[in-house]
Amino acid sequence: MGKTIGIDLGTTNSAMAVLTGGEPEVIPNAEGGRTTPSVVAFTPQGERLVGAVARRQAVTNPQNTVFSVKRFMGRDTNEVSEEQTIVPYEVVPGPSGDVRVKAGDKEWSPQEISAMILQKIKQDAEAFLGEEVDGAVITVPAYFNDAQRQATKDAGTIAGLEVKRIINEPTAAALAYGLDKENEQTILVFDLGGGTFDVSILEIGDGVFQVKSTNGDNHLGGDNFDKAVVDWMVAEFKASQGIDLSQDAMALQRLYEAAEKAKIELSTTTSAQINLPFITADASGPKHLDLSLNRAKFEELTHDLLTRLEGPTKQALEDAGVTGADIDHVVLVGGMTRMPAVQERVKEVTGKDPHKGVNPDEVVAVGAAIQAGVLAGDVKDVLLLDVTPLSLGIETKGGVFTRLIERNTTIPTKKSEVFSTAEDNQSQVEIHVLQGEREMASFNRTLGRFNLTGIPAAPSGTPQIEVTFDIDANGIVHVSAKDRGTGNEQKIEIKSSSGLSDDEVKRMVDEAESHADDDKRLRALADARNQSEARVNEAERQLKDHGDKVDEALKAELESAIQEARASQSGEDAASIEAATERVTQALHKVSEQVYQRAAAEQQGAGDSGEETVEDADYEVIDEDEPAQKA
Amino acid sequence: MPATEAGAPGPEGADQPAPSGAGDDLARVSAERDEYLDQLQRTRADFDNYRKRVERERPMLAEAGVRDLVGELLPVLDNLERALEALVAAGDEGAQGIVAGVDMVKQQLGALLVGRGVEEIPAHGEAFDPNVHEAVQGVPSPDHPEGTVVAVVERGYRMSDAVIRPARVVVSQGGGTH
Numbered sequence: 096m097g098k099t100i101g102i103d104l105g106t107t108n109s110a111m112a113v114l115t116g117g118e119p120e121v122i123p124n125a126e127g128g129r130t131t132p133s134v135v136a137f138t139p140q141g142e143r144l145v146g147a148v149a150r151r152q153a154v155t156n157p158q159n160t161v162f163s164v165k166r167f168m169g170r171d172t173n174e175v176s177e178e179q180t181i182v183p184y185e186v187v188p189g190p191s192g193d194v195r196v197k198a199g200d201k202e203w204s205p206q207e208i209s210a211m212i213l214q215k216i217k218q219d220a221e222a223f224l225g226e227e228v229d230g231a232v233i234t235v236p237a238y239f240n241d242a243q244r245q246a247t248k249d250a251g252t253i254a255g256l257e258v259k260r261i262i263n264e265p266t267a268a269a270l271a272y273g274l275d276k277e278n279e280q281t282i283l284v285f286d287l288g289g290g291t292f293d294v295s296i297l298e299i300g301d302g303v304f305q306v307k308s309t310n311g312d313n314h315l316g317g318d319n320f321d322k323a324v325v326d327w328m329v330a331e332f333k334a335s336q337g338i339d340l341s342q343d344a345m346a347l348q349r350l351y352e353a354a355e356k357a358k359i360e361l362s363t364t365t366s367a368q369i370n371l372p373f374i375t376a377d378a379s380g381p382k383h384l385d386l387s388l389n390r391a392k393f394e395e396l397t398h399d400l401l402t403r404l405e406g407p408t409k410q411a412l413e414d415a416g417v418t419g420a421d422i423d424h425v426v427l428v429g430g431m432t433r434m435p436a437v438q439e440r441v442k443e444v445t446g447k448d449p450h451k452g453v454n455p456d457e458v459v460a461v462g463a464a465i466q467a468g469v470l471a472g473d474v475k476d477v478l479l480l481d482v483t484p485l486s487l488g489i490e491t492k493g494g495v496f497t498r499l500i501e502r503n504t505t506i507p508t509k510k511s512e513v514f515s516t517a518e519d520n521q522s523q524v525e526i527h528v529l530q531g532e533r534e535m536a537s538f539n540r541t542l543g544r545f546n547l548t549g550i551p552a553a554p555s556g557t558p559q560i561e562v563t564f565d566i567d568a569n570g571i572v573h574v575s576a577k578d579r580g581t582g583n584e585q586k587i588e589i590k591s592s593s594g595l596s597d598d599e600v601k602r603m604v605d606e607a608e609s610h611a612d613d614d615k616r617l618r619a620l621a622d623a624r625n626q627s628e629a630r631v632n633e634a635e636r637q638l639k640d641h642g643d644k645v646d647e648a649l650k651a652e653l654e655s656a657i658q659e660a661r662a663s664q665s666g667e668d669a670a671s672i673e674a675a676t677e678r679v680t681q682a683l684h685k686v687s688e689q690v691y692q693r694a695a696a697e698q699q700g701a702g703d704s705g706e707e708t709v710e711d712a713d714y715e716v717i718d719e720d721e722p723a724q725k726a
Numbered sequence: 727m728p729a730t731e732a733g734a735p736g737p738e739g740a741d742q743p744a745p746s747g748a749g750d751d752l753a754r755v756s757a758e759r760d761e762y763l764d765q766l767q768r769t770r771a772d773f774d775n776y777r778k779r780v781e782r783e784r785p786m787l788a789e790a791g792v793r794d795l796v797g798e799l800l801p802v803l804d805n806l807e808r809a810l811e812a813l814v815a816a817g818d819e820g821a822q823g824i825v826a827g828v829d830m831v832k833q834q835l836g837a838l839l840v841g842r843g844v845e846e847i848p849a850h851g852e853a854f855d856p857n858v859h860e861a862v863q864g865v866p867s868p869d870h871p872e873g874t875v876v877a878v879v880e881r882g883y884r885m886s887d888a889v890i891r892p893a894r895v896v897v898s899q900g901g902g903t904h
Binding site for chain 2: 115116117126127136138139144148149151152153154155223224225226344345348372373376380381472
């Protein structure tokens with residue numbers, strides 16, 4: 096039995112995805128692209144080309160290059176008079192008045208052309224997965240009628256795919272965000288792609304999606320935004336250089352590429368630099384285009400386009416009999432929805448922040464893949480794997496939160512780490528189990544605590560205490576601490592590691608983000624203090640053991656460095672603690688050097704250089720000291 | 727539907743009123759076992775295939791990283807070439823030293839790319855091939871057979887057979903109208 100994949104068969108581009116181990120994954124095509132142009136061409140040599148290759152030769156072979164065939168799926172010729180005039184290939188009526196496309200000296204139904212695209216998708220998916228692909232869930236616009244849906248299904252069959260289901264694009268997008276698990280919710284799906292704009296209002300109840308209304312604009316998309324920027328560049332250049340670039344095909348091509356790049360950049364930055372050196376030349380020499388476009392200007396240039404989004408959105412709400420306030424979820428589809436001003440327009444109407452996380456270019460294919468997984472039996476509630484909503488760990492020396500299990504780790508999972516004691520002759524350690532994202536233990540949530548006692552007397556850092564976190568499939572956390580020396584063990588079981596609502600989890604994650612800088616500073620301070628204490632302890636040990644083997648002056652230097660370091664530890668500045676620690680380290684180096692030199696002199700033996708290495712290694716170990724338990 | 731005993735959730739959707747007998751239990755448990763085994767096998771198979779694929783992809787991914795970077799560098803190379811052309815066109819005697827120097831910079835960058843396995847896609851005078859060429863314009867040309875590349879607008883490059891950027895070309899449409 097082969098795989099079933101999800102396919103977003105788009106007007107301009109198509110995309111595919113598959114569910115692997117319960118997770119959706121976008122499948123790249125043979126050329127490595129994550130989307131495939133929905134273009135089919137027939138060459139004069141009788142070859143058939145699909146995808147980017149077909150698009151590349153469109154200019155030289157326009158009559159035999161078929162794009163946007165989706166606009167003709169399941170339609171009669173008398174319904175498509177407008178579309179027919181836009182495309183450069185010939186559209187003729189079939190035997191029953193249905194649309195036929197004349198290309199490569201043959202007449203093709205739109206189903207057959209779509210099947211060629213689907214065939215490439217099938218082949219590329221098989222090459223990528225290393226498995227046969229024989230089933231598909233294909234998406235269609237919510238407004239597609241029965242004939243259009245049937246035509247899409249037929250295309251799949253012709254391509255050798257068993258079409259398990261035809262689902263609506265907005266429904267697929269909602270599925271990608273897991274909204275099928277919600278109940279009695281109203282969802283607005285806002286789809287602004289390369290050339291089309293669709294708004295859909297969905298209602299979900301008992302796992303069933305219902306389309307309440309759809310609206311849109313068949314000829315509004317990212318291409319219009321690019322053109323607005325190009326027009327501006329042409330006007331600016333004409334004003335400054337007096338040359339009209341719109342008449343120069345080569346220059347225009349560069350302008351369109353630069354416009355798209357700037358547009359994409361402005362989704363994440365507030366200003367984009369457009370540099371096109373040697374864009375043209377006149378009698379006075381070469382001319383360069385060097386412009387800066389900020390976000391506000393870009394929004395001004397595209398103001399009319401942005402305004403055109405409002406009408407269909409309002410109409411869709413009205414047709415569904417709801418207001419913006421009734422919308423529970425907003426889902427964005429299409430690359431153009433990355434533009435902040437587009438998102439703002441949606442928010443103005445609905446008052447809701449959109450769902451984020453899935454690439455808007457791929458969200459429909461991802462949703463189709465999830466549906467495909469459900470139909471193939473890959474997704475069943477019994478085996479849905481959960482994740483830990485927050486990180487789990489223990490408190491270590493200096494109030495630091497040491498994570499053992501990072502948030503979003505799939506459970507069941509188990510992890511161990513070895514810790515040690517902070518003080519000499521420490522006979523017990525407290526294991527303080529916490530949950531959260533903050534760097535310091537005190538800001539996180541305590542899940543439980545217990546003591547491991549009976550640790551035999553030993554210098555600090557010597558005992559090995561293995562702490563193990565084991566979360567089972569039900570989310571129950573088992574924490575154990577074992578003294579490797581004695582085999583003594585203590586454990587605790589924590590029933591609900593979550594016990595937190597989604598909102599609480601979100602709050603904790605948000606807080607960690609907003610306090611990230613403060614936490615980093617506190618963590619650095621704690622680390623510096625720990626480091627300082629460890630170094631001071633080591634220095635004191637050296638003084639005790641070898642104090643008689645070094646000069647008094649050197650001994651005094653180390654002692655004063657130790658005192659300074661001690662004093663610095665109570666301060667709040669990590670840098671000055673580190674500086675004081677460094678002085679201890681320097682003094683310690685000198686002391687060790689002298690100790691070894693004298694020892695070597697006494698032995699009068701060889702192997703000086705070898706011992707130098709040993710000395711260095713010795714300090715390394717101190718540096719890498721495991722965080723020790725708080726007493 | 728009768729309430730099931732706490733701690734022992736009944737099969738969902740089942741609505742037999744009587745408590746199920748041992749035989750039914752066995753059938754239910756067997757069905758569950760089969761389902762779990764099926765799930766386990768699917769997951770194992772998924773993971774196994776995933777592992778194989780990741781292994782297959784690993785060497786390709788490293789190359790894809792280089793390819794992405796090269797792709798972003800290409801416009802810089804293009805502009806360097808444009809600069810050189812403009813310098814040569816200006817024909818300033820005094821600038822000859824600068825022309826030679828900039829040309830060396832271009833060659834330096836070119837050598838770096840060649841060292842990474844990047845090669846230029848032959849285009850001028852070749853038969854148009856959409857696998858590696860992108861037509862930006864068609865022109866009537868009595869001197870060239872139809873489908874021949876008569877001009878290169880932007881050079882194309884590939885790396886171990888993968889096209890980083892197709893060559894942007896002007897294609898002959900044959901004799902035209904005499």
